Amino acid sequence: MTTLPMPADLPEPAINPNAQVVLAKRYLQKGPDGEPTEDARSLFWRVATAIAAMEAHYDKSPFTPEALARAFYDLMTGMRFLPNSPTLMNAGAPLGQLAACFVLPVGDSMEEIFDAVKFAALIHKSGGGTGFSFSRLRPKKSRVGSTGGVASGPVSFMRIFNTATEQVKQGGTRRGANMGILRIDHPDILEFITCKERENELQNFNISVALTERFMQAVEKGEDYDLVDPRDKRVVGSQNAAEVFSLLVRKAWESGDPGIVFIDRINRDNPTPALGEIESTNPCGEQPLLPYEACNLGSINLSVFFDPEAEDGIDWKGLTETVHLAVRFLDNVIDASRYPLDQITEMVRANRKIGLGIMGFADLLYLLRIPYDSTEALSLAEKVMETIQGEARSASKTLAAERGPFPAYAESVFGKRNLGPYRNATTTTIAPTGTLSIIAGCSSGIEPLFALAFSRHVMDGEKLVEANPHFVAAMQEAGAYSESLMEEVTRKGSIAHIGMLPEELRDVFVTAMDIEPVWHLKMQAAFQKYTDNAVSKTVNLPNKATKEDIREIYWLAYELGCKGVTVYRDGCKAGQVLCTGEGG
Ligand code: CDP
Incomplete structure (x- = not known):
């Protein structure tokens, strides 16, 4: 169904081995014999062209579908942004249902x-x-x-x-x-x-x-x-x-x-x-919706915007450009998607909700050497999300000028208060990015890392060993890297109690269980402040946490303006409906 031929100079996407496994198992289109009929390059080109083709519906578009397809391809294969899994699986493919x-x-x-x-x-x-x-x-x-x-x-x-x-x-x-x-x-x-x-x-x-x-x-x-x-x-x-x-x-x-x-x-x-x-x-809690409403999500990989040359270590210009392109992408997804029910099509087309969020936040903090459990990290979270929300709304205004506001705009709160017009009733959501983060090779959503190094079982018992690359680089830089250190880290997950490592590094390279529960919650609240929809976050508690601890977390969530809370006490039960790559 791809309408545009693949340009000969289309670069190979830089996909790590874990991403290769996930793509092959789940995302590549397969023939009747179950064998893939595409590779990673043709997958991203299929998605890019299918989504860019929607541009032809709009007279005032500043892009040709060809130019935009190339921009979308670079956006995704540069791992700056990825749309939610159904878009990667089904865009330009027979199923054509693109929302999560x-x-x-x-x-x-x-x-x-x-x-x-x-x-x-x-x-x-x-x-x-x-x-x-x-x-x-x-x-x-x-x-x-x-x-x-x-x-x-x-x-x-x-x-x-x-x-x-x-x-x-x-x-x-x-x-x-x-x-x-x-x-x-x-x-x-x-x-x-x-x-x-x-x-x-x-x-x-x-x-x-x-x-x-x-x-x-x-x-x-x-x-x-x-x-x-x-x-x-x-x-x-x-x-x-x-x-x-x-x-x-x-x-x-x-x-x-x-x-x-x-x-x-x-x-x-x-x-x-x-x-x-x-x-x-929706299932993981980050997207409140009306009955019969659907929403497609997409996530920006923040770790790519680390820039050691920049004053505060972040390429804000690059981030802003990415937000604008991503909003256009997600708005086009609405047009390209085929929903399973007429009522859903009607509702989605009336509100045109999209949910742009982030992943790789913990990686960015590692790169910037900022501890997750610090006020500096909270300020950064607010600044990042304020920028993304502001730019996403501005991009949605630009689209409204080109394409018209979302059809329910006049009766929306924006219409009534004369704000806007916007192309989308909402623009920001922070998703778990369970599988997207594996494809992008970054930390998931706004979560801290679960472990600095671990072996992971992915579908059908296949085993992947992973060490966080920023951690490895930092250990090498500090002259602390060794095989035996890595073995110990794989066993323990964390370096909090490896006393021979400098304290500075132990403060920065924290994992979910090293972080006091209240910091998990504060981080969720910091992101929620600048997110239209909701934020996917688990407040991890150690096994020894008390009911009183949970009560405090619940009240704090209420007081700090969160839209909900999910807590998980280590080891309290064997399995849960995880929205992670392993969950499939
Ligand atoms: O990374 P990916 O796009 O695969 O998904 P996610 O960010 O982990 O989850 C986003 C949303 O996709 C969830 O809140 C669910 O609505 C949906 N989802 C699902 O339906 N089934 C799954 N196994 C995983 C996610």
Whole structure:
């Protein structure tokens, strides 16, 4: 389907061996015999041309599709920016579904519930992940009018979604990921909070409780709060808010599940309240969406913008140019994508949400020799994200001038307040970049490294050994590099307790477990401040962390303006629905 011939002088992408393995397993188009019909170069050219071809729809475009295809190719193969996995897999290919994130409504009838199961299956097949709020379902044991029976309630229906997901592997390779959300005031909330208690239960779900402002206030005051039947908003019971909050904390301490989202805050940032209320996010929590809405994401690899010649070590001009090109890319993705349902196409085309984010932040800090757990790192995070958000909005304005604002602009908060016009209802999101970061060879999202050196199992038992290249270079520079050091680091993951290394280096080359939980949270909040959508981040806690520690993290997240929190206490359970490369 590629429309443009591949230029003879197209450079080979510089792909590391890990990326080669991941691309070959999952991203390269394959023939009927299962053998790849393309290589990395033709993959990136396929994507670049398919996305650049959309430029022809717009008269005022300053680019020819040919010139833009080349610019997109260089953008991706220079590992400055990568679009989310479905775009890499499906652009210019028969499937043509390019978005990673979807939210589907689940209505309170058999028809609507099973429609949602079917729609989710179609989305999973195309490589997307789905989020659902089950809050509209009548509580367990409510009467069912047509049969005189009793309802089984949200949790029981979630098991059906879970089983359906199990049977449909995404795009043949990626396991379907779901987010299940229930409001704190739903009568079945206690069952929901404990629904993943048993091992292997609801394996294809991440779950989160939607906390309201009213609930948080009741916790503070030690009051009871109302449980409400979603059908008629009748108060059908009450709970002590502090006790339910303690249960949430205990469950998160035991297993990491459920997470929490601050649903009122999310809705305060809803750019198009006239089109509906936001009830759910995508599976990893970084993208709140309206029912039937989808969003495509893309991530800038910050480590590439390290510039030792620049005053503060960052090539801001290069970063700005990349943001502008990336926003054009992501806006074109919306036109190029074929969505599995008409309702989704309609919603996506009305709002044109995109989610530009970053990866390689921890690598950048290593290169700049700034410890992750420092105020300097927080300032850098804010400066980077403020720049990206500002430039992304400016790029979206430029596109609005060329192509018109997003169709729902007039009824959006921007239209009402005379801000804009913008081409996109949102422009920034920070994704986990589980697989993208492997392809780009950088640290994932805004996370610190999990280990400085480790061996990793990737799909079908294949094993990859990795040492962070910036760490290796720093050790060589300091004259500290040796085989035995590397063996020790691979065993321990961290250098925090390798006393023979200079303290300065031990402060800079920190890993997730070396960092106090509160710094994880502060970093999430710093990025959230300048992100339209939400931020994917796990607050890692050591095994010895207490429930009190988790309670503090939850309150701090509330106070610092985060849209949700996910905590993970080391060793608290064997497996979780990880959105990482290994998760497939
Ligand atoms: O790096 P990649 O583009 O593959 O994905 P990510 O940044 O780790 O995850 C972004 C989003 O893709 C998630 O929040 C999900 O919505 C979706 N996803 C999924 O549906 N299934 C997976 N196995 C991984 C991600």
